[in-house]
Amino acid sequence: MSTAVDIAGPSSPDQAHSSTKIPNEPLRPSLKRSSHPYSLSHYMSTPSSAMDVTGLIQPSPAQQRAAQPAHTKPRRAPSWPDMWESPSGLHLAHAAELLMRAGLLALTPRDGEGGGSGPEEEEEDSLGCGTEFQPFLGAWFPFSPALFPLAGFQMGGGRWRNAAMVGEGMEGLVAEGYSPGSLGGGSGGRRKRKRCGECVPCRRQRNCEQCSSCRNRKRGHQICKYRKCEELKRKPGGPGFETRISRWRICSSV
DNA sequence: TTGAACGTCCGA
DNA sequence: TCGGACGTTCAA
Numbered sequence: 001m002s003t004a005v006d007i008a009g010p011s012s013p014d015q016a017h018s019s020t021k022i023p024n025e026p027l028r029p030s031l032k033r034s035s036h037p038y039s040l041s042h043y044m045s046t047p048s049s050a051m052d053v054t055g056l057i058q059p060s061p062a063q064q065r066a067a068q069p070a071h072t073k074p075r076r077a078p079s080w081p082d083m084w085e086s087p088s089g090l091h092l093a094h095a096a097e098l099l100m101r102a103g104l105l106a107l108t109p110r111d112g113e114g115g116g117s118g119p120e121e122e123e124e125d126s127l128g129c130g131t132e133f134q135p136f137l138g139a140w141f142p143f144s145p146a147l148f149p150l151a152g153f154q155m156g157g158g159r160w161r162n163a164a165m166v167g168e169g170m171e172g173l174v175a176e177g178y179s180p181g182s183l184g185g186g187s188g189g190r191r192k193r194k195r196c197g198e199c200v201p202c203r204r205q206r207n208c209e210q211c212s213s214c215r216n217r218k219r220g221h222q223i224c225k226y227r228k229c230e231e232l233k234r235k236p237g238g239p240g241f242e243t244r245i246s247r248w249r250i251c252s253s254v
Numbered sequence: 255t256t257g258a259a260c261g262t263c264c265g266a
Numbered sequence: 267t268c269g270g271a272c273g274t275t276c277a278a
Binding site: 191213223 | 258259260261
Binding site: 216 | 269270271273274275276
């Protein structure tokens, strides 16, 4: 039995296909996938509505055994079954939303406990430049950190932050693939955004070879539809883009 | 230089 | 509104 799950399109057409030109490796080393005990078919056959949030928080004994061998120290979160194989990743987004609603993911204001990467992060004002969340899940958190971009969270200053709140700031803009330089109005030229590398499509390692983008790669110049970064799918700039830039400038000038 | 892929235009 | 085509940018 193989623990490696092939990240493919909904019909998994590439079980026997793989691009010889397009690198199959994730964009970042941190994206290397950890082994997990579940297969793609497991998640494909598991409706979202059946996903019990409490089960996510407190895996069943069988899940714990599968994810945490007895001889290993419970150093970090058990490897929660990798639901990234879901074509849409809605399991994770749904679960995260449920957690938010249940209060298991709480938005907590900064209390100056430190941990920030720099003095500017200690600053906080009415613009909400420094709000962050912390999970109330005890010693470990059952989600892969890669979940958070799906659920609207973004990494900033070594912490995951809620995009709805810090999306007003630089973190959100950078998370969308914009470089600080391109935001500063310096070059002013068209800049290509980069894949986030953490969303479900980005984590796919193979092209489906069946979508229009794959079929028309030579002429279409497009990445496989199932590998298209969720961030890049969003409209460049998006709603409130200018406001976010101006707010970031205010924050960064404090 | 080449290939991958984002941004944009335009037709259906 | 969506998808295809192409120009362009970027990295190897």
